Amino acid sequence: MTKDEFETLLIRGAFDVDPTVGALTPPIYQTVTYKQFELGVEQKFDYSRSANPTRAVLERRFALLEEGKFGFAFASGMAAITSLIYLFGSGDEILVPSDLYGGTLRVLDAQFKNFGVTWRIADTTDIPSLERAFSPNTKAIILETPTNPILRVSDIAEVSRVAHAHGAIVITDNTFLTPYFQRPLTFGADIVVHSATKYIGGHNDALAGLVVVSDEELAERILMIQKSIGGVLSPFDSYLLLRGLKTLALRMDRETASALAIAKHLSQHSGVDRVYYPGLESDPGYELNSRQASGAGGLLSFDLGEKYDIKKFVSSLEFFTLAESLGSVESMACHPATMSHASLSPEIRASMGISDRLIRLAVGLEGLPSLINDLDRAFEAAK
Numbered sequence: 467m468t469k470d471e472f473e474t475l476l477i478r479g480a481f482d483v484d485p486t487v488g489a490l491t492p493p494i495y496q497t498v499t500y501k502q503f504e505l506g507v508e509q510k511f512d513y514s515r516s517a518n519p520t521r522a523v524l525e526r527r528f529a530l531l532e533e534g535k536f537g538f539a540f541a542s543g544m545a546a547i548t549s550l551i552y553l554f555g556s557g558d559e560i561l562v563p564s565d566l567y568g569g570t571l572r573v574l575d576a577q578f579k580n581f582g583v584t585w586r587i588a589d590t591t592d593i594p595s596l597e598r599a600f601s602p603n604t605k606a607i608i609l610e611t612p613t614n615p616i617l618r619v620s621d622i623a624e625v626s627r628v629a630h631a632h633g634a635i636v637i638t639d640n641t642f643l644t645p646y647f648q649r650p651l652t653f654g655a656d657i658v659v660h661s662a663t664k665y666i667g668g669h670n671d672a673l674a675g676l677v678v679v680s681d682e683e684l685a686e687r688i689l690m691i692q693k694s695i696g697g698v699l700s701p702f703d704s705y706l707l708l709r710g711l712k713t714l715a716l717r718m719d720r721e722t723a724s725a726l727a728i729a730k731h732l733s734q735h736s737g738v739d740r741v742y743y744p745g746l747e748s749d750p751g752y753e754l755n756s757r758q759a760s761g762a763g764g765l766l767s768f769d770l771g772e773k774y775d776i777k778k779f780v781s782s783l784e785f786f787t788l789a790e791s792l793g794s795v796e797s798m799a800c801h802p803a804t805m806s807h808a809s810l811s812p813e814i815r816a817s818m819g820i821s822d823r824l825i826r827l828a829v830g831l832e833g834l835p836s837l838i839n840d841l842d843r844a845f846e847a848a849k
């Protein structure tokens with residue numbers, strides 16, 4: 467799909483006008499149930515846990531954007547991921563990268579272990595080592611590329627090839643790059659999942675999850691799980707996501723351009739030991755990311771130099787708000803060692819490459835000079 471086609475789908479995909487009154491904006495169908503017009507005749511909409519017209523527009527539009535066939539909207543990214551793990555049963559094993567999103571690891575470890583679904587860490591950035599990690603029980607790999615907060619890049623096509631050769635499926639969490647930059651299904655992944663709370667909604671006002679697949683049988687199973695468990699997205703939040711999607715391309719372009727400028731600025735700063743951003747030519751993930759994605763996104767991390775006080779640094783930031791999320795119009799900073807990854811031991815964090823001096827930035831839409839000045843002021847204050 468070309469950039470032009472994608473940008474048109476963001477605005478026009480899967481919805482022309484509402485047939486009842488000609489509304490250009492998909493109406494919020496704030497209804498639970500629907501009149502049954504004829505006894506025994508199945509209708510598209512009968513109860514909103516199964517299907518809702520506002521959610522259906524979002525699900526169809528998002529499936530088109532990921533170049534898949536079937537979309538599913540959930541009440542959060544975790545509701546989406548949890549629903550997907552219900553595809554597996556006792557005795558099944560899932561491989562995950564060491565720096566998988568902590569919430570996904572928690573639901574695997576704290577909840578699904580009780581049902582006999584096990585997980586194991588595998589290096590998805592190293593194909594020969596990944597190949598050796600498979601066991602006869604391995605049924606899936608959960609992939610994130612790039613990962614967060616170290617921004618490691620994995621080869622989606624190679625991981626999919628290896629997984630399929632072992633009879634396993636690939637679930638790719640595409641939260642960080644979104645289908646605007648990267649479409650995992652086109653590289654052979656079987657399922658795409660999102661915390662749509664982040665870039666898809668884009669405005670820090672709705673929790674949401676999205677799933678897309680192309681395989682009809684998989685879609686039927688996910689549909690059954692979605693309506694059985696019921697972690698569905700509300701009509702109002704579906705509307706908010708459709709609204710956020712309209713500016714996805716504009717936001718991603720601007721946030722990525724600012725992130726690259728900030729990454730370059732930090733790379734030249736004497737107060738920074740290392741920058742992690744696959745949009746920098748010097749980054750180990752640059753070449754692979756450029757092959758499978760058309761942009762590197764708005765997330766970057768860096769190690770603050772030893773002579774700077776990290777507490778003073780983060781508390782001096784004005785426009786990079788210290789907060790857990792990312793992907794919104796507001797820029798945010800995160801200190802993984804005390805925030806997103808605080809529950810892990812220092813040894814495990816170190817093995818994941820997360821030092822106590824690592825800071826992750828999620829670049830928003832504020833003016834670039836304001837953001838760069840904000841960082842420079844924090845360096846001064848933390849000296």
Ligand SMILES: Cc1ncc(COP(=O)(O)O)c(C=O)c1O
Pocket residue numbers: 542543544545567569610614639641642660661662663673674675
């Ligand atoms: C990569 C990734 N996947 C899933 C989730 C969970 O999404 P949510 O917070 O919408 O439940 C997050 C949340 O930060 C995330 O970063």
